[in-house]
Amino acid sequence: MPGLPPRYTGASVRRVEDPRLVTGRGRYLDDIRLHGLLHAAFVRSPHAHARILRVDTGPALRTPGVEAVLAGSDLARGDLALSPRLEAPGFAPTVWPALPVTRVRFAGEPVAVVAARDPYAASDGCEAVLVEYEPLPALASLAAALAPDAPRLHDAVPGNVLIERRHARGDVDAALAAAALVIRETFTHARCSASPIEPRGLIARWEGDDLTVWAGTQVPHVLRGALAVAFRVPEGRVRVIVPDTGGGFGQKMHVLPEDLAVVALARVAGGPVKWVETRRENLSAASHAREERVEVDAAADASGVLLALRARVVSDAGAYHIYPLTAALEPLGTAGILPGPYRLPAYAYHALAVATSKPPLGAYRGVGMTMGAFVMERVLDLVGERLGLDPAEVRRRNLIPPDAYPFAAASGFVYDSGNFPKALEEALGLAGYERLRAEQAAARRQGRLLGIGLACYTEYTGMGAETYRGRGMVHLPGPEAATIKMEPDGSVRCYLSFPSQGQGHATTAAQLVADRLGVPLERVLVFQTDTHVSPPGSGTFASRGGVAQSGAAGGAAETLRKKILTIAAGLLEASPADLEIRAGQVRVRGVPGRHVEVAEVARAAYSPPRGGLPGDAEPGLVVTQFFDLPGPTFSGAVHVAVVEVDRETGRVAVSGYTVVEDCGPVINPVIVEGQIHGAVAQGIGEALGERLVYDDGGQLLTGTLMEYALQTAADLPSFAIGHLETPSPLTPGGYKGMGEGGTIGAPAAIANAVADALAPLAAGVTALPILPEQLARRQPSPTTLRPQALAAIPRATS
Numbered sequence: 001m002p003g004l005p006p007r008y009t010g011a012s013v014r015r016v017e018d019p020r021l022v023t024g025r026g027r028y029l030d031d032i033r034l035h036g037l038l039h040a041a042f043v044r045s046p047h048a049h050a051r052i053l054r055v056d057t058g059p060a061l062r063t064p065g066v067e068a069v070l071a072g073s074d075l076a077r078g079d080l081a082l083s084p085r086l087e088a089p090g091f092a093p094t095v096w097p098a099l100p101v102t103r104v105r106f107a108g109e110p111v112a113v114v115a116a117r118d119p120y121a122a123s124d125g126c127e128a129v130l131v132e133y134e135p136l137p138a139l140a141s142l143a144a145a146l147a148p149d150a151p152r153l154h155d156a157v158p159g160n161v162l163i164e165r166r167h168a169r170g171d172v173d174a175a176l177a178a179a180a181l182v183i184r185e186t187f188t189h190a191r192c193s194a195s196p197i198e199p200r201g202l203i204a205r206w207e208g209d210d211l212t213v214w215a216g217t218q219v220p221h222v223l224r225g226a227l228a229v230a231f232r233v234p235e236g237r238v239r240v241i242v243p244d245t246g247g248g249f250g251q252k253m254h255v256l257p258e259d260l261a262v263v264a265l266a267r268v269a270g271g272p273v274k275w276v277e278t279r280r281e282n283l284s285a286a287s288h289a290r291e292e293r294v295e296v297d298a299a300a301d302a303s304g305v306l307l308a309l310r311a312r313v314v315s316d317a318g319a320y321h322i323y324p325l326t327a328a329l330e331p332l333g334t335a336g337i338l339p340g341p342y343r344l345p346a347y348a349y350h351a352l353a354v355a356t357s358k359p360p361l362g363a364y365r366g367v368g369m370t371m372g373a374f375v376m377e378r379v380l381d382l383v384g385e386r387l388g389l390d391p392a393e394v395r396r397r398n399l400i401p402p403d404a405y406p407f408a409a410a411s412g413f414v415y416d417s418g419n420f421p422k423a424l425e426e427a428l429g430l431a432g433y434e435r436l437r438a439e440q441a442a443a444r445r446q447g448r449l450l451g452i453g454l455a456c457y458t459e460y461t462g463m464g465a466e467t468y469r470g471r472g473m474v475h476l477p478g479p480e481a482a483t484i485k486m487e488p489d490g491s492v493r494c495y496l497s498f499p500s501q502g503q504g505h506a507t508t509a510a511q512l513v514a515d516r517l518g519v520p521l522e523r524v525l526v527f528q529t530d531t532h533v534s535p536p537g538s539g540t541f542a543s544r545g546g547v548a549q550s551g552a553a554g555g556a557a558e559t560l561r562k563k564i565l566t567i568a569a570g571l572l573e574a575s576p577a578d579l580e581i582r583a584g585q586v587r588v589r590g591v592p593g594r595h596v597e598v599a600e601v602a603r604a605a606y607s608p609p610r611g612g613l614p615g616d617a618e619p620g621l622v623v624t625q626f627f628d629l630p631g632p633t634f635s636g637a638v639h640v641a642v643v644e645v646d647r648e649t650g651r652v653a654v655s656g657y658t659v660v661e662d663c664g665p666v667i668n669p670v671i672v673e674g675q676i677h678g679a680v681a682q683g684i685g686e687a688l689g690e691r692l693v694y695d696d697g698g699q700l701l702t703g704t705l706m707e708y709a710l711q712t713a714a715d716l717p718s719f720a721i722g723h724l725e726t727p728s729p730l731t732p733g734g735y736k737g738m739g740e741g742g743t744i745g746a747p748a749a750i751a752n753a754v755a756d757a758l759a760p761l762a763a764g765v766t767a768l769p770i771l772p773e774q775l776a777r778r779q780p781s782p783t784t785l786r787p788q789a790l791a792a793i794p795r796a797t798s
Contacts, residue, residue: 008515009515015671029198048140055131067115067117075098082096107357108359115265115266136151167351169410172346188767192690192691215259220242231263255323287361289361294312295311306380315353317355317360325476329363330353336368339409363541369458374768380398381453395454417634417728455638480538482496484553507671510524641746679743683747
């Protein structure tokens with residue numbers, strides 16, 4: 001609030017939504033009950049690549065409890081499909097049908113959908129659907145898809161290349177030729193899953209030509225638009241309601257064929273239809289993440305200063321472009337952020353997204369940036385190793401100095417703000433870096449494998465229309481909006497265009513609004529998005545929430561505040577410039593006792609006095625404000641990980657973890673720290689075990705949580721977290737996003753720590769995840785560590 005210190009903003013306010021959620025009063029998608037509700041289940045292809053010769057739904061329709069069945073040939077329109085576009089060179093489009101008619105391209109692709117009176121009958125109906133296939137060669141790897149004689153997964157995609165992009169700045173060849181040191185290495189990252197605690201789902205209900213959808217989506221307005229186009233109805237007749245949502249992490253920002261199929265099924269069934277994804281479906285058919293190969297040539301001078309880097313980035317993109325982002329997301333994200341927070345005079349990349357017989361890659365917390373940070377941070381450690389420099393010193397010599405911002409990176413990004421040298425020193429101090437090195441030396445004398453790893457990274461956040469149009473993205477609007485309404489009793493309602501999946505919007509938005517309106521926090525209610533009530537926007541993803549809240553919710557509240565002061569000025573016979581709002585009152589500065597309650601101003605706004613409201617103000621206290629995020633703004637952090645490798649089992653235990661985060665001013669420190677904890681936990685999982693494994697026939701071998709091992713609280717260390725604030729010059733309040741940061745920095749820091757632990761063995765880390773069984777077997781592998789004989793290290797003495 002101008003002229004007064006914020007009361008709530010910047011404070012560690014407890015999340016106001018938590019009491020309701022932790023006491024079982026949340027209402028998630030599967031909690032919703034509607035009259036006549038039917039349950040949907042999908043028939044999915046057992047083949048990674050096959051022609052569909054025949055689908056017979058007759059037996060399913062005769063199954064007790066089954067009310068409707070749809071296959072691709074049953075759809076009234078054969079073009080019910082998703083075909084995301086990217087207006088950029090090197091883009092080859094794909095068409096992903098709601099239910100395919102002639103061909104399936106990955107195991108788990110939906111072929112038919114059944115509606116029944118209960119989930120068990122729906123499952124029985126699926127068993128009764130008869131599908132005849134002609135198997136085709138599966139393209140289960142990059143090597144298979146890029147082979148000269150590989151079949152085309154899509155007839156219109158030559159060479160199976162969905163995206164191809166080249167970029168160059170500076171003379172990379174000359175730098176490599178003249179460099180004192182050249183690092184040549186190939187890095188890989190396995191396929192993984194976002195695995196939100198609540199899988200995907202959707203309820204669809206038609207009432208004539210009006211469609212209502214309940215979905216735990218991150219992008220309700222994008223989903224509404226896609227459904228309106230797909231079913232050829234006006235957008236205003238499609239309503240998307242977001243209930244409480246159990247995590248998203250990017251996976252729920254996509255519109256997928258199941259969404260179209262369930263909506264089509266509801267129209268045929270004549271009643272509401274609910275589909276809730278199983279965990280096996282989530283792992284085998286929801287969007288995947290990461291799988292990528294990066295080949296780098298990096299040049300450095302004799303002092304360890306980077307001179308140039310060339311990268312070939314190849315993404316295993318799966319069978320289709322994903323809506324609304326396309327397959328460009330992972331490889332271009334990696335290539336764009338790879339230079340990180342370092343001065344790099346020359347940089348070139350060649351990025352490819354390749355179609356394979358797997359589910360498509362999509363957004364997952366840190367998309368593209370996780371691999372970029374992993375590659376760059378490993379390169380820096382390799383430079384230090386070859387030149388005999390401590391990892392911290394290598395970074396000191398290469399980090400962008402704080403007075404160089406805004407900094408034009410060699411990738412084409414312009415970094416708006418940052419102070420990485422300070423963040424590095426604070427992280428080293430908070431972690432006790434010198435003490436850790438001494439402990440490591442003592443551990444090595446005892447035969448223990450203790451390692452310390454550093455990682456610095458940049459995170460692009462807060463992107464809007466200018467960024468999306470510049471990238472050729474046509475399906476993301478860009479702006480966000482908020483509607484703030486003060487009721488006649490002075491209470492406040494806030495409707496955001498972007499929903500929460502657990503980020504704490506109901507708290508942080510309320511903090512910003514309460515401060516600007518001078519009302520108690522408990523008088524501000526923030527609602528989940530309902531497209532019939534909430535203003536239009538893009539959604540919750542890519543670390544945009546804090547920036548969007550400051551611009552949209554904070555901006556709307558500031559506009560409303562000015563109107564309150566205008567009306568109060570008439571009631572108090574004072575100038576608006578002499579008024580302030582505090583503790584639920586509008587007061588005349590310097591005149592004790594001369595005030596009016598905010599609720600009295602609100603009543604006057606809705607029931608104007610004789611003569612009307614002052615200043616020709618319109619009745620009511622409702623403001624909708626749009627905010628086009630100017631980004632990208634760039635956050636960043638320094639991570640310090642401490643690990644110990646068990647020499648007998650190869651298990652890697654993370655014993656300490658430090659983060660110094662810079663996301664500009666912090667709205668709520670406890671929520672920021674919670675975001676860091678959760679993101680680092682996911683990053684540790686990526687580094688040490690999470691992977692989706694396919695055989696050569698394109699069959700998933702890790703289709704349950706028995707094989708796809710998620711981290712638990714027992715696997716995590718305690719965290720030491722510090723905050724550094726360098727405000728962005730681009731955003732109101734200087735806010736920057738930070739939600740994805742932990743997953744960007746953690747895999748790189750863990751990888752460097754494991755490599756450091758194994759330094760006496762000269763065992764490098766070139767791939768994620770780092771698997772204990774392959775360490776314990778002492779077998780080289782192209783997908784994990786290159787281990788040497790662990791017996792070469794002395795055993796601990798008793």
